Amino acid sequence: MxxxxxxxxxxxxxxxxxxxxxxxxxxxxxxxxxxxxxxxxxxxxxxxxxxxxxxxxxxxxIDPAPADNQIQTDPDKDIDFLKTLCLSCFSYLIIPFIHFLIPLALLHKTGNLNREITAFARKIIRQQIFWKVITCLTLLLTLAYNLLSAYYIGKGYQVHYLWPFFIMYFLNGFLILQRWRQINGMRPDLQRLA
Structure with missing residues (x-):
């Protein structure tokens, strides 16, 4: 009330x-x-x-905060929020190491989201954190391979660092676009819940 x-x-x-x-x-x-x-x-x-x-x-x-399952939100606004959050993940192109802080700040700034929207937003942010960790590990493995091949083989085949870097960047762009498609598919479910 x-x-x-x-x-x-x-x-x-x-x-x-x-x-x-x-x-x-x-x-x-x-x-x-x-x-x-x-x-x-x-x-x-x-x-x-x-x-x-x-x-x-x-x-x-004073009114207590409603329970998560009682929060009434507008499905269109929820979809718009998730799309904005998803698009903010493209900040990895400019700020590659801490880009996930931008969608995290958006999530914390926006209040009163229902449980399903919050869970999906957190899933998007976790995906970006995992991508960052895997990208760093891939670059470290490339370095280890290059060092080992130079030490044991001599002038063996060296993997250029830009190859795994660009592969991981294109992979992340693809993953973000996949999430975007999932968000578009959520509209009927959210309208049913409203």
């Missing part, structure tokens, strides 16, 4: 008019009207004053 409706409901249950509540809370009637209509969001001090005037606990007055 919205805070404005909750305050109005508690006031009516206590049998108070807006004027009486305003007198008890030492606020103006206009302030009470604006809060109950949802035109203004009260500050914490005002909420504490209202809780005292209504004789309820401050924690009961």
């Amino acid at each position: 919205e805070l404005s409706r909750k305050i109005a409901q508690i006031r009516k249950q206590k049998g108070l008019t807006q004027e009486q509540l305003a007198d008890r809370a030492n606020l103006t009637v206009r302030t009470i009207q604006r809060i109950e209509s949802g035109a203004s969001a009260p500050r914490a001090f005002t909420l504490k004053t209202l809780a005292t005037a209504l004789e309820v606990n401050f924690d009961e007055l």
